Amino acid sequence: MTQSAVERIRSFNRVVTLGVGALNDSYLGRGRPLGEARLLFEIGEDGAPAGALRTALGLDSGYFSRIVRSLARQGLVAVTPDPADRRRRRLALTAAGRAERAAYDALSDDLARAWLGGLDAGEQARLVAAMAEVETLMTAARVTIAPEPIDGAAARACLAAYFAELAARFEAGFDPDAGGAAEDAAMTPPDGCFLVARIDGRPVGCGALKPLDAQTAEIKRMWVAPEARGRGLARRLLAALEAEARARNRHRVRLDTNRALTTAQAMYRKAGYRPIARFNDNPYADFWFEKTL
Amino acid sequence: MTQSAVERIRSFNRVVTLGVGALNDSYLGRGRPLGEARLLFEIGEDGAPAGALRTALGLDSGYFSRIVRSLARQGLVAVTPDPADRRRRRLALTAAGRAERAAYDALSDDLARAWLGGLDAGEQARLVAAMAEVETLMTAARVTIAPEPIDGAAARACLAAYFAELAARFEAGFDPDAGGAAEDAAMTPPDGCFLVARIDGRPVGCGALKPLDAQTAEIKRMWVAPEARGRGLARRLLAALEAEARARNRHRVRLDTNRALTTAQAMYRKAGYRPIARFNDNPYADFWFEKTL
DNA sequence: GTCATTCGTTGACTTTAGTCAGGGAATTTT
DNA sequence: AAAATTCCCTGACTAAAGTCAACGAATGAC
Known part of the structure; x- marks a missing residue:
């Protein structure tokens, strides 16, 4: 700076x-x-x-x-x-x-x-555009990302919104219980973690990390609230999750995604994730990615 | 709107x-x-x-x-x-x-x-740029540029600050009397004029126009207060002076500048001024510019 | 059922911000 | 030289903003 x-x-x-x-x-x-x-x-x-x-x-x-x-x-x-x-x-x-x-x-x-x-019309347009930019970036700067209990109020609210969205967007619908409650325990410290992104205290996104093996962690439950999208929040959540993986001595992270979530795939590729073969039996997954930290 | x-x-x-x-x-x-x-x-x-x-x-x-x-x-x-x-x-x-x-x-x-x-480095740069734009335009909306008597309080204050700055920045110093008091008369209507820029009534810049010949006017005394710089005020003063020249049926404006004033030179070039040969005997001038209106 | 806690209200304060009228000293106008 | 004006200070005020402690009602914990 x-x-x-x-x-x-x-x-x-x-x-x-x-x-x-x-x-x-x-x-x-x-x-x-x-x-x-x-x-x-x-x-x-x-x-x-x-x-x-x-x-x-x-x-x-x-x-x-x-x-x-x-x-x-x-x-x-x-x-x-x-x-x-x-x-x-x-x-x-x-x-x-x-x-x-x-x-x-x-x-x-x-x-x-x-x-x-x-101001003349051109200047007015420039002012309005610049104000929009300042607003977007200043909002982005007020985001905090921190680990929270997966059964806390904010986490539950994010997950509910996330599952509702998946159910709406997946062709085959989505049943949150398919994964089983055992998953939640894996996303809990010390081996895993659940991050919540907030703007001025209001929860606007989440992401989870769970252990796969001694070298590998898996990223799950990545979600950003519709009103907070387009400001690089997902990218920041991903980076925070990778940092959590590093802190747990994992040098590799994997994740899967559904073909309906095209912007997510683009984001993963841009963040350095490479397609790999199926590594789990998630029935909703169409693509699998991996990144070496 | x-x-x-x-x-x-x-x-x-x-x-x-x-x-x-x-x-x-x-x-x-x-x-x-x-x-x-x-x-x-x-x-x-x-x-x-x-x-x-x-x-x-x-x-x-x-x-x-x-x-x-x-x-x-x-x-x-x-x-x-x-x-x-x-x-x-x-x-x-x-x-x-x-x-x-x-x-x-x-x-x-x-x-x-x-x-x-x-924010990452790119976002920071975008935020800073957008802030600069908002600031420029919001300030611009509050600026007034108007002809004023060259011996008025605002004009004298601007000129004093201008001369003091030249004395500080020119390698050889600056003696305001070298031009002679006759100059002031040339910067007075109807043939010439002296413009003062104000923000919320406070004088923050000036510029003068004096006749050179039937086709040509000369721009002098361009100055913007340090606290008002970097917001496009000089560009607007210059445009206002060109409008005054046009109103006096001049289709050409000339000006000179000192090598110490590098940002001024860049501004003139960007405004469409082209370097020409020495057209006066100003001992403090290093570069001479001209623009056809 | 008791106890502790939470939510909101009330009374009694303090500080900050701001206004207004008057007045003394210095200066300008007449 | 007197009168008017300007600049700043002082005293007396008001409104807004904010703090603190005590308290009652409702609720939750044990």
């Missing part, structure tokens, strides 16, 4: 901070503290549990409680106890709340138009 | 706000209010008049006064009365103040590295 890159980011920050500051100032124009406006945005169309919103905004529980009460008094937010656990609350926007949020959106749009106003 | 462009800006704002928020939070890690940290940054290496800093930060004079006193009590800032007008104060960083600002810079660098950390 060069110093000039750091310089560039600093200077980018300075310029963009002005824009963000202008946005915040414009939000204050509606006579409501910024904290309340932020919460109004964070509550989605369908509402959300209070606790999730509180942690998302990073607020103290007492402070948060007061903000919610203020918005409720203004008739913008409806608070209902969660029927499953009556300690918990669900927040949802009322019709007035939705209207209010639309008004904030309009302010934001005005500001966006002001940004674009001084 | 399309709705999708506005959507893109909104989504860009969301992502980038996270980064800016992280930066601000990291600044708070040094146990000092953000307002004080901002002032610490705004005071340059050489200090600055209090009034200029106050308006730059957009603060109330009472509030500003308290921030300054707090920093002075911490031994970070030295306040001295302006000898020319003893109502005014000059603020300058002490050695401790410089050290403190360096510590903030380090935090900022850490954050930049964290942004880049998850």
Whole structure:
């Protein structure tokens, strides 16, 4: 990483901070503290549990409680106890709340138009494209990849999404139980591991490593959430799994894949994997690959 | 302007706000209010008049006064009365103040590295390039270029900075009086003109046009403030000066430049200027360029 | 059934940010 | 020389943001 890159980011920050500051100032124009406006945005169309919103905004529980009460008094937010656990609350926007949020959106749009106003059509197009690029890469930079228990909440959510997708994409469908529960144990430390990729804490991908023999590990359960694709996340998961294999003194990794997953095959080839003969009896596998570490 | 462009800006704002928020939070890690940290940054290496800093930060004079006193009590800032007008104060960083600002810079660098950390070299290069593009275009949208009297406050400030820079960069130094005061008259309407570029009202660059003959105008005094460089401002100033030449029925513009100003030469070439033989007796000129409009 | 824990609320704070009116000293205008 | 203006400081205020501890209700663990 060069110093000039750091310089560039600093200077980018300075310029963009002005824009963000202008946005915040414009939000204050509606006579409501910024904290309340932020919460109004964070509550989605369908509402959300209070606790999730509180942690998302990073607020103290007492402070948060007061903000919610203020918005409720203004008739913008409806608070209902969660029927499953009556300690918990669900927040949802009322019709007035939705209207209010639309008004904030309009302010934001005005500001966006002001940004674009001084530019000709070509420059506008370049700005929009560059913003998309920054956004994609900055999102990619916020990804963390770490080992997690395969029976944890995040792992189970990823696996459920993965199996559902395989069932939809494989010609012959997919039965997750074909492998058997014994597989899970093999993907557990110390001999194996299960990695979860997260963006800002939200699980968006996974991959597993299980031992084959003293020299070889197998990569399984590679999956990336649809909304996080196209940003090199799979490549990074693969590299992380290879590092885990190396850490276990394996100098060879193998994997299999189905013919329906064409982009996965291309990714494996690009990462240095070479086709080999069938090495397992996975009924869903059409191709087998190997890479020497 | 399309709705999708506005959507893109909104989504860009969301992502980038996270980064800016992280930066601000990291600044708070040094146990000092953000307002004080901002002032610490705004005071340059050489200090600055209090009034200029106050308006730059957009603060109330009472509030500003308290921030300054707090920093002075911490031994970070030295306040001295302006000898020319003893109502005014000059603020300058002490050695401790410089050290403190360096510590903030380090935090900022850490954050930049964290942004880049998850990316490979190619992605880093793409991110830096896209950031540069966003910065250029967002700054460009805020720039105004307009003719101003050459003896106005903004013009004089730009010229003083320009001459000081030439004196520092030319091997032989630079004497602004060598050209003679007659030059100024030639850069005045209707035959010539003097353009000042401003960002949010702050002068950040200039350029002058003076008549050479019935077909030809000469471009002089091209300067962009160091903090505004690398964002295509010089190119826009040049284009604006060419438009002024065209408006005066000149179909040819000429200019000269010193060998020390290598980036200027590259910019002229890229803008369509071709080297020609010496056309004047400017003792500081090493290269001469011409462009047909 | 008891105990511990979790979720959210409330009261009592502090700090930061910002505003406004007044005033003293220096400077400029008349 | 007087009057007006400019620059900065001070005191008195307000709103927003955030922290902390105590507490009640609901739930889960044993």
